[in-house]
Amino acid sequence: MSLSASEVNILKHAPAVDGVLPVIHQRWSPRSFAARDVTPADLALVFEAARWAPSSNNEQPWHYIVGVRGSETHAKIAASLAGFNKNWAPNAPVLILGLAHSRFVRNGNPNTYALYDLGAATALLVVQATALGLATHQMGGFDRDAIRTSLGIPEEYALGSVIALGYLGEPDALGDAELIARELAPRTRKPLSEMVHSAWGEPARLG
């Protein structure tokens, strides 16, 4: 069974629940990216979405280093990838490293919400990407020391994820049976009863 990119996108939709924003159900993390480039205008829009995320004391601790295919930054981020990620992620036309400033600018105190807020901003980034017909895949599997050195990131900036961004490609282009199987596997989540509680140890009764 050989599926096209758009057939895979439909296969990977989360089970739709009436009233939930379609972009939230449609977002998933593929590994096959098409050759097509992302326009600078679309890139600006995904960061514009991240920009309006909420943050502790409106500190906006997030920073993104963006590498488009052919740039030195893209090559440096690709070179830092670990394991499996090396096999597919360098093909994404855009690789982004998310960073969080771990101190408040106004007083130098530690900002314990820095990574939390980076996660929030990046969630808006990937939802906005979905709305633009783009695919994203965040990775924690990369050599943290190597990327800090090659990109010259100061210690007070905590590393978030590397984000592969581009248009969805065909699963077969992955060329590896295990990666293709993962690309087609159903998406799974715990039931609400395991994540929403009315008190600790008591599942909430929701409508």
Next chain:
Amino acid sequence: MSLSASEVNILKHAPAVDGVLPVIHQRWSPRSFAARDVTPADLALVFEAARWAPSSNNEQPWHYIVGVRGSETHAKIAASLAGFNKNWAPNAPVLILGLAHSRFVRNGNPNTYALYDLGAATALLVVQATALGLATHQMGGFDRDAIRTSLGIPEEYALGSVIALGYLGEPDALGDAELIARELAPRTRKPLSEMVHSAWGEPARLG
């Protein structure tokens, strides 16, 4: 100048940028909540959105303890609030505490993305709330030891934010000049050039 809740909502929209999802621009963090209750069905939808967030190794480390007005959980969360938050947040019909399991279930190793992933899930929660006409305000200002004790949260669950959720109220209902002024103040963010870089120290040129 006395503004209604819907007039304030329009005032607080971020400057719209064509192509950015309206719910991302419309979300903001008010302090005035109306008396109107949130239906259990709507509560289920906001958690359903959080449920489909991406997470490191699909660990889904997020947990939410939800207290609706009149419940013991609502009272315990309200009692833990610090400073300013005490003056307005207890009026929200729903108070939620976000938690992140800081160890991988399968092997007990530390999950360094736990809070990052909780931030992401909560970002989807608040965007979904916005889509349902609900307002949200996340707070880091609460007594962490007190809430851990009163709700019985084990140490391996890291505390995220307390989320006030409900329908927007009128600014004047806050009854305090400084809170009313904050409710009406323009929303601000750094420009894209300070958060998106093509290399460290080099603003990215976006379309």
